[in-house]
Amino acid sequence: MTxxxxxxxxxxxxxxxxxxxxxxxxxxxxxxxxxxxxTEAAAKADPGLLRRLYAExxxxxxxxxxxxxxTKQGRLAVYPxxxxxxxxxVAAALALEERDWLFPSYxxxxxxxxxxxxxxxxxxxxxxxxxxxxxxxxxxxxxxxTPLATQLPHAVGLAHAARLKGDDVVALALVGDGGxxxxxxxxxxxFAAVWQAPVVFLVQNNGFAISVPLAKQTAAPSLAHKAVGxxxxxxxxDGNDAAAVHEVLTxxxxxxxxxxxxxxxxxxxxxxxxxxNADDATRYRGDSEVETWRGHDPIALLEHELTERGxxxxxxxxxxxxxxEAMAADLRERMNQDPRLDPRDLFAQVYAEPTxxxxxxxxxxxxxxxxxxxxSHR
Amino acid sequence: xxxxALKPATMAQALTRALRDAMADDPSVHVMGEDVGTLGGVFxxxxxxxxxxxxxxxxxxxxxxxxxLGTAVGMAMYGLRPVVEMQFDAFAYPAFEQLISxxxxxxxxxRGTMPLPITIRVPYGGGIGGVEHHSDSSEAxxxxxxxxxxxxxxxxxxxxxxxxxSIASDDPVVFLEPKxxxxxxxxxxPEDPQSVEPIGRAVVRRSGRSAxxxxxxxSVPVCLEAAEAAREEGWDLEVVDLRSLVxxxxxxxxxxxxxxxxxxxxxxxxxxGGPGGEIxxxxxxxxxxxxxxxxxxxAGFDIPYPPPMLERHHLPGVDRIxxxxxxxxxxxxx
Ligand SMILES: Cc1ncc(C[n+]2csc(CCOP(=O)(O)OP(=O)(O)O)c2C)c(N)n1
Numbered sequence: 117m118t119x120x121x122x123x124x125x126x127x128x129x130x131x132x133x134x135x136x137x138x139x140x141x142x143x144x145x146x147x148x149x150x151x152x153x154x155t156e157a158a159a160k161a162d163p164g165l166l167r168r169l170y171a172e173x174x175x176x177x178x179x180x181x182x183x184x185x186x187t188k189q190g191r192l193a194v195y196p197x198x199x200x201x202x203x204x205x206v207a208a209a210l211a212l213e214e215r216d217w218l219f220p221s222y223x224x225x226x227x228x229x230x231x232x233x234x235x236x237x238x239x240x241x242x243x244x245x246x247x248x249x250x251x252x253x254x255x256x257x258x259x260x261x262t263p264l265a266t267q268l269p270h271a272v273g274l275a276h277a278a279r280l281k282g283d284d285v286v287a288l289a290l291v292g293d294g295g296x297x298x299x300x301x302x303x304x305x306x307f308a309a310v311w312q313a314p315v316v317f318l319v320q321n322n323g324f325a326i327s328v329p330l331a332k333q334t335a336a337p338s339l340a341h342k343a344v345g346x347x348x349x350x351x352x353x354d355g356n357d358a359a360a361v362h363e364v365l366t367x368x369x370x371x372x373x374x375x376x377x378x379x380x381x382x383x384x385x386x387x388x389x390x391x392x393n394a395d396d397a398t399r400y401r402g403d404s405e406v407e408t409w410r411g412h413d414p415i416a417l418l419e420h421e422l423t424e425r426g427x428x429x430x431x432x433x434x435x436x437x438x439x440x441e442a443m444a445a446d447l448r449e450r451m452n453q454d455p456r457l458d459p460r461d462l463f464a465q466v467y468a469e470p471t472x473x474x475x476x477x478x479x480x481x482x483x484x485x486x487x488x489x490x491x492s493h494r
Numbered sequence: 495x496x497x498x499a500l501k502p503a504t505m506a507q508a509l510t511r512a513l514r515d516a517m518a519d520d521p522s523v524h525v526m527g528e529d530v531g532t533l534g535g536v537f538x539x540x541x542x543x544x545x546x547x548x549x550x551x552x553x554x555x556x557x558x559x560x561x562x563l564g565t566a567v568g569m570a571m572y573g574l575r576p577v578v579e580m581q582f583d584a585f586a587y588p589a590f591e592q593l594i595s596x597x598x599x600x601x602x603x604x605r606g607t608m609p610l611p612i613t614i615r616v617p618y619g620g621g622i623g624g625v626e627h628h629s630d631s632s633e634a635x636x637x638x639x640x641x642x643x644x645x646x647x648x649x650x651x652x653x654x655x656x657x658x659x660s661i662a663s664d665d666p667v668v669f670l671e672p673k674x675x676x677x678x679x680x681x682x683x684p685e686d687p688q689s690v691e692p693i694g695r696a697v698v699r700r701s702g703r704s705a706x707x708x709x710x711x712x713s714v715p716v717c718l719e720a721a722e723a724a725r726e727e728g729w730d731l732e733v734v735d736l737r738s739l740v741x742x743x744x745x746x747x748x749x750x751x752x753x754x755x756x757x758x759x760x761x762x763x764x765x766x767g768g769p770g771g772e773i774x775x776x777x778x779x780x781x782x783x784x785x786x787x788x789x790x791x792x793a794g795f796d797i798p799y800p801p802p803m804l805e806r807h808h809l810p811g812v813d814r815i816x817x818x819x820x821x822x823x824x825x826x827x828x
Binding site for chain 1: 524550554556558560561563564565566567568569570571572573575578588591592596599600601602603604605606607609640641643663664665681694742744745798825
């Protein structure tokens with residue numbers, strides 16, 4: 117019987133009741149990025165924490181300038197500087213417990229170092245003597261990840277696995293504003309929310325993806341708003357206010373650890389340097405914009421707050437600078453030594469056991485190396 | 495000697511059994527993918543696993559292949575042993591970035607500190623009347639990616655043994671399941687399954703003296719059929735089932751070709767840039783002085799996979815294989 121024939125008997129009925137699966141209102145980010153420094157909230161901030169953040173920011177800035185200098189001396193192949201973004205980098209490391217995991221991108225060397233990775237080992241990728249220079253398990257820092265946003269599903273999977281095993285471990289994943297356009301960003305957030313995985317996503321919106329401004333990346337009201345579509349809370353924070361970033365991250369980590377699921381945080385910051393030392397930023401942005409952001413510098417903001425409140429004097433500033441200089445001197449000295457290279461490493465760990473084909477290729481390379489060294493002895 | 499009651503089982507049943515046994519033996523084994531839980535997978539290979547082990551061990555994931563494999567990477571980083579199901583060959587492509595940029599190289603880029611024991615099961619190949627995007631032979635892409643093992647069974651017993659070995663491997667394995675052999679039956683005792691097969695060993699499925707057919711997966715039964723038919727022409731063909739494309743068993747393949755002096759590589763995947771080119775080159779490099787004729791290839795045409803009503807013209811069949819055997823310069827012999 118067709119619908120037409122049926123018509124006489126057909127009684128329209130309403131579809132099953134519909135309601136939203138979650139109330140979207142609590143997921144929405146605030147209208148303004150959250151701030152602590154220079155606001156009433158600052159009075160509640162722990163002075164010890166603020167001083168610690170300050171010391172780490174000063175050290176972090178120095179790490180960035182030293183690494184950039186090393187590119188000029190040919191000691192680093194490339195360095196994507198996080199100058200201007202140190203508040204995010206440092207707060208990311210400090211918001212985590214020992215047992216937690218950090219999933220950094222290529223720009224987050226500083227976060228890895230602030231979490232305890234050796235400063236030279238953290239630069240292995242960018243020096244080019246190997247890909248990952250540290251054992252990820254030692255400090256629970258995943259390899260610095262270059263293919264954009266691909267580290268995000270790893271963070272979700274790890275957090276999910278930890279929860280399945282009954283461990284209260286949280287994963288914090290870092291990504292840039294450009295990376296939010298990638299499919300893996302979407303898939304990671306969706307999996308995280310469906311699984312209620314204990315993971316926190318921190319987007320450092322530094323204004324650019326190489327040369328492309330955010331306006332060409334998204335039409336969303338903000339990147340934090342994207343959270344609502346996945347059913348997780350979105351939060352906006354001033355990414356140059358170290359106290360605010362630390363607080364928002366700590367809240368989200370605590371929420372995740374308590375079984376509350378993931379959070380997406382957008383930190384509004386600015387990439388003061390070019391994309392990398394190899395990039396020419398004058399082709400796509402003007403000096404005045406950079407100058408505006410220099411006026412909202414993460415170190416200066418915190419220093420101002422600490423000084424105003426009598427928590428930091430000249431001697432304190434000097435001590436932070438001295439510690440940073442000592443770190444830089446050590447970095448310089450160790451980076452000025454040639455890395456140890458062994459061509460045989462090329463074949464190690466492609467598989468647990470090298471295949472017959474790799475054994476043959478390794479023998480071929482060895483013969484070439486032997487001939488080379490014989491030639492040089494002649 | 496113990497006698498075991500042999501029962502006919504399908505390849506799909508043997509695969510299910512392998513998953514079940516692996517999950518029972520090792521609590522870190524987790525199965526994940528699209529429809530693998532309640533439904534038991536579109537080919538029913540994961541049937542019953544969610545019921546027996548719970549949905550945390552056999553998980554219906556959101557529908558996103560990169561997300562499935564990407565989260566499996568994180569799970570493996572935390573010490574689990576994920577077994578991922580890709581629903582069909584052509585639907586595994588969204589996961590390629592995770593596969594190539596992370597799964598295949600994580601061990602190497604971390605100097606061995608972070609191996610990824612992930613098994614990626616991919617139903618592959620044609621011959622089941624599937625419409626567009628359901629019949630690809632994608633093995634050449636995987637073979638071209640260092641760091642992956644690429645394994646494909648052709649028999650019921652191998653389906654069990656090789657899948658167990660793949661899950662037990664500390665390296666990532668792309669496990670290609672020939673769709674059209676899912677329902678193939680063989681006498682196999684599920685209570686006493688054949689021992690776990692080591693990955694990387696080819697096997698001679700049929701001995702012969704005239705020429706070697708080098709093949710794998712869905713083309714193995716076709717080659718065996720061709721070998722039977724060839725007897726009428728007076729050819730006694732050997733059939734080598736590679737079982738593992740990576741690592742490649744040069745030894746077994748070359749030993750066979752040196753004995754017979756002639757070889758044809760047979761696969762469904764397209765010929766140009768396909769596995770056969772690599773195999774023919776390897777055989778030629780190693781067995782040149784034993785060869786009576788150039789190594790030939792019988793492959794799928796270099797076309798997008800055809801619609802089901804035309805696929806029989808595309809798939810290597812007995813006649814095309816015998817034609818190739820006929821072109822192995824027999825006249826030189828007399
Ligand atoms: C999948 C992928 N596509 C392209 C690139 C090349 N690339 C490297 S960094 C970059 C810009 C990324 O911008 P964003 O995510 O905002 O991070 P930022 O560099 O500003 O920290 C691009 C396009 C890449 N690394 N990965």
